[in-house]
Amino acid sequence: MNPDKPTAAAAAFKELKERAGAQLTQLTHDKTVIMVGTATCGCAAGALEVLQTFKDEVKKRNLGCAVIEVGCMGHCYAEPMVIIRKPNSPGVCYAHVNPVIAERLVNEYILGENPCPEFVLAAFEPNDILPSFQDFPRSRYEQKIILQNCGHIEPTKIEHYIVAGGYIALAKALEASPENIIEEVEKSGLRGRGGAGFSTGQKWRLCRQSPGNTKYVICNADEGDPGAFIDRALLESDPHSVIEGMIIAAYAIGARTGYIYVRAEYPLAVERLEIALKQAKKLNLTGAHILGSDFCFNIHLFKGSGAFVCGEETALIASLEGHAGMPHHRPPYPTTHGLHGKPTIVNNVKTLAYVRHIINNGADWFAGIGTKKSPGTAVFALAGKIVNTGLVEVPMGTTLRQIIYDVGSGIPGGKQFKAVQIGGPSGGCLPESALDLPVDFNSLKEAGAIMGSGGMVVLDEDDCMVEMARYFLEFTQRESCGKCTFCRLGTKQMLEILTEFTFGKGRIEDLDNLERLAEEVKAGSLCALGRTAPNPILTTLRYFRQEYEDHIRLGKCPALMCQHLIAYYILPDKCERSCDACIGSCTVEAISPNKKRIKVIDQTQCVKCGTCLKACPPQYNAIVKLTPPSEVPNDNSKLKNQISKPQIKSKN
């Protein structure tokens, strides 16, 4: 390498950083900064109204505060979230902010001295008045690497990212040789975060060694799992970290063109990526002669049209080439025959986001985190029956119990934990006995689940495992591209069997049929979609077989979820005569009072929508679900005869 070049890159970056720092200081120095989390989770909870309120108030009163939009901190349960940083005070994070609270915060904290502790989630720095994030039990387990910047920087300002330590790794990488970069990444033990966990360094090496001058880097941002939203949050909150990872990857393998394949269903991520790419180009962090070096690299954005199968790398490449998004047989792998037949690496968003940290802190630092075979951190999207829904980043090897109970604060409503679904439709349901499993790629695989894209859906006693398997099969069956026999027809056959189970029409021999077919679809399918689609069935059969048998033999759904196997019943001794809430709420007029004004459900009319159960006032709590439906006491028919003319009263 030319010895002049490295210094050129470093010098160019130094200048860039100084300029960014100066710009940012001008904006925020000695000012109160109000940060509103406006990632999709925040927007959905009403963050845009809050943002507008702050902007209006600041303008109206001429406060001179900076109001900026930031991404998602991972505390999705507490959205909309606002951070207020006053000069010389700890930064304070507020939860569940609405326009009214926003106005109060302006009046009392920004104009006054009262930090309004009643709305505070936590302060960032330990202090005498407010609790800080360090006091949370989850802080004992959390170790933020790729989520470090999320919610703390303005994703639409590259200066903010640079000041926070961004693009240093790129400048550093450009001084090293591509081989050194690959060596470093390989030594760190980084494994692909897209699900399969293939060694990233090895993938890069294979691609670098493939003959040819034209090579491609593709960032796989086609996050399609129901229940996973990590890539979205990352792209919306810190897009430059992914872009920086891509540039370093391109430098390492010798690519000049890169694509980000992002779902069109993530409009905000697309918007923020577009801005980020423009800014990076403007500062010569992409384009020709990056930071004055010999290295040239351009990134294009490609919007996928929402096919789950396009997350599979060969289907993704086909889609990028303009063909139907259908996978083909591997080998040849994309590292030798990828986009347009050229060597290509396809890396997940999260994988690329780790790269800069490995370059900055060294391979040994990364390898020292997590477990030996799965170094680094694991990022999960907590969803379902869990108190703290949102994103969590913990070192690999943290147990499921710690993630669910200590970080996620357990199950709401005092319900009993039943299972945790990891890895979306390709993953599996793990029972309580697996809770002490240290989570990493290998342990999850052994237990029958996969890391997948990091979706973690917690299920409680009210969730039926047969229905869960059916739900995921319905998803994979619908998303199957239909190319190969096993996936196209096998998933359909399995879905038919599962649907019969939830209708109480299954036969006991279907259990073995289902298990055998699931194993065969796993072995026989062309791509990873088909090969992992049976996982929800196989794990639920492995851990919850009794529940399947109850459905088939007894026509019973123990979780009271499968509509065809339950009946709603009003307990006569609990029903309050003067209350007609259930009658008013019934959508099909199936409830009427008997002579004693005790309400009775006509089972032949009932559509099992469950509205009456919700309407029955908690002080009476008279409506219950029964399974199987034959559990409804026989005197119901007797009662029915006594029913006087239905009196339909509206609730109002």
Added chain:
Amino acid sequence: MTKDKETVMLTMNGQTITAKSGTKLLWAALDNGIYIPNLCAMRDKPEPEAACRLCWVEIEGRQSPITACTEPVAAGMVVNTTGEKALKLARTGFELLMASHALDCARCSANGSCELQKIAKVLKCSLKPKRFRQLLRGLPVDESNPLFTYDPNKCVLCGRCVWVCRKHVKSGVLGFAHRGFERRITTFGDEPIGKDCLNCSACVKACPTGALTMKDGKKKTDIA
């Protein structure tokens, strides 16, 4: 195809066979008189389709069966096309196809030349598998072409007709549409098949089943 003309020797079902290096196992087997069930494989296709999932074989040293259409021959390879594991997968694949095939051999003009019948014989499978539920799609039969009939309910989605139509005839009338269980072979915009067709009947000749059949009752083998 490969430019390397070197031949390799391998063992298949105990028999020593030779094949050009780079050839896929399926073609090596068929060239040496060993039949492996297959539907979607086309010899001139640069990349195997690998969609029908019937050509399973067992290779010594490999844990699970492998599709013969995707695996190139290698010197000293020991292949068994009749291993129990491979046959089990092939049977399941075939039974899945048959469970969604509108079976009507008596009135089907492909009767006798149908590859499904041939495969059923080789795999010792019934054409009417009891293991799976019959899942038919009930799609309309297209009679619009003057020469042939297209019955999508008998189609196994091997894609041979699409390939010959695009690559050989360069017409591209046929293509795949929809996904998952709904996937089917149709024309652009689902127009009647007779509308833009050049009437060469190459697709009928390529079709391994009764999905595409001549109206005059001519057998596929008799089509010029």
